[in-house]
Amino acid sequence: MLIKNSRAAEYFFPNTSLEYVYFESIANSLDANATEIDIVIDIESYSKPDTLNITISDNGDGFNDKNFEKFCHVLDADDKQHKGIGRLVFINYFEKIKIDSFYIDNHRTFIFNDEFDKESIKNKNDLKKQSTVLKFLGYKKGSIKTYDYLVPATIKTRIIEHFLPRLYDMKLKNRPLQIKVSLTTRENNGAQSFTNSSEIFNVKDLPILKEKTIRDTTSLFDKFKLMYSVEHVYTEQKAITAICADSRTIHMDIISNKDFPNGYKMVFILYSDSFNGKTNNTRDGIMLDESSLRNVRSVFIKLVSEVIREEIPEIAGRNEQVKQKLQTNYPHLQGFIDDEAVGLVDKDNIINDAQSKYFNAQKELLEATELSDVQYLKSLEFSSRVLTEYVLYREKIITKLKGMTVKSDEKEIHNLIVPKNKNYYSNGDISDIYQNNAWVLDDKYMTYSVVLSDKQIEEIYSVIGVEGSHQYSETENGKPDVTIIFSDNPTSTNKVDVVIVEFKKLGLKIAKKEELVSQLKQRARRLIEYYPDKIQRIWFYGIADFDEEFRISLIEEGFVRLFSHGEILSKRQPIVINPVTEETRFADLFILSYKTMLEDAESRNTTFLRILKESIKKSIEILNKDSSNAF
Structure with a gap:
């Protein structure tokens, strides 16, 4: 390589976690058409991170000449979904990675470390087997942040969540895949589930996802597609809400565990061609401008809300109660509260979003040099909202004094x-x-x-x-x-x-x-x-x-x-x-x-508030009526 690996790793992956070693290894295995992946974690004890060794093996295509050449060149990628830098994350955590690969008639071995210079040993594959083994040796960090990075059950869950779109695509195409994660330790900690154990995931075990689409109003050609599953499992709620970009899941907080009833296992993945090639280096974020991101979030909430109403009809009445409570507690934000988000998104976030819309609308009015008839009505409406906000403040003072x-x-x-x-x-x-x-x-x-x-x-x-x-x-x-x-x-x-x-x-x-x-x-x-x-x-x-x-x-x-x-x-x-x-x-x-x-x-205060609420309600009705008549 023409650059120092450790410096490149620090540049491209300044903020990562140990689980990205698993993610990038699995991504490479999937690219190599592997159907079996084994992750073996060996450590004396959690308090001795220097004893950590990880071995990841697969039965994929291996490091043939073409794949090895790509591995040797940073930023060498076949398409916009790949970046050609993922293996650098290995150097962030380990001194060296010993790679032993059997493919077709050849057997290649080499060590990937900071001094890697494209050198490898290539022999004949006398065993006639197909396998690649990566041994991660010499853990660099002074500690391991959490037991979760070593516990097989947690790692399995994170792998499924991270690769769900790609894994589900394999399920639809009947492509087999089994991933096994094992832990061996000499000092157990049952309280943290840190014990000798193993977990197996098979792609065929994934639930069947339904589909819902909506046109992307910001584009002439693109559309949004929501793949989802809602199961009543009578256990603690589990919800995955993410967008799919570059065959990875980018988490987007849509459903609040705090406000949503327990007993449901849900998966919601939002697809769009416009997402591909937009992930960051660590594949845990998407590089969209603020306006586009707001639009994506709005569409996501709308689609998830529709699904929830269809799949869990009884929740509609509950959400209506939440909506009425929000309008009662925050009448000055009426018309800015996203009704679709009620019951899904944390109430504090709903109010923060509504407050932001409210301030932006105020700013637009204040910066207008002349007011149209509609803007004049809006200015009167905002006067009522500002006064309502003050009266609500007074209500809180009274409540505090009564306490x-x-x-x-x-x-x-x-x-x-x-x-x-x-x-x-x-x-x-x-x-x-x-x-x-x-x-x-x-x-x-x-x-x-x-x-x-x-x-x-x-x-x-x-x-x-x-x-x-x-x-x-x-x-x-x-x-x-x-x-x-x-x-x-x-x-x-x-x-x-x-x-x-x-x-x-x-x-x-x-x-x-x-x-x-x-x-x-x-x-x-x-x-x-x-x-x-x-x-x-x-x-x-x-x-x-x-x-x-x-x-x-x-x-x-x-x-x-x-x-x-x-x-x-x-x-x-x-x-x-x-x-x-x-x-x-x-x-x-x-x-x-x-x-x-x-x-x-x-x-x-109650009298003032009642008058102002009615004033805002009537203003919104007039403005909505004028808006509809304009079309």
């Missing part, structure tokens, strides 16, 4: 509603809308000018443009949990509305809950003197979990229940703003239960 327990820290509740030590401004980043969840209290609080979380009263003064305030004690905590400030006029800050909110941890004793009223009164003393001149309206809210004792305590304090389906009590509280003159003003205090706050938020 809070007495073990949850007050900080957790606080941070979910408005993160502590944060300021939010009406002209701030759009991402603020996904952090500031003051809407949990009331949707009108989304039209704020400023939201201050866990900030000193003095910072509130700064925002509303005043200085100083009476403080009864230096130790008084002047940090409301949440302060929401609204401008009287968006273009002017002469007068403002202010909302003060205090939270209490769930599960507190009555004394700690009663502190809520005291805290609100403290906040009022330091702000009410600016009412109604600078602050035209001001509300004080306390939020805690309610029990009978706390409710009675509030009633004793003069709080009265508001007309509501939940627990909301209010009181017009006199507040002394000057301890010397004892001048008094009134502040409205509201105490509501944590449960009531969440139920009100959930009710509002």
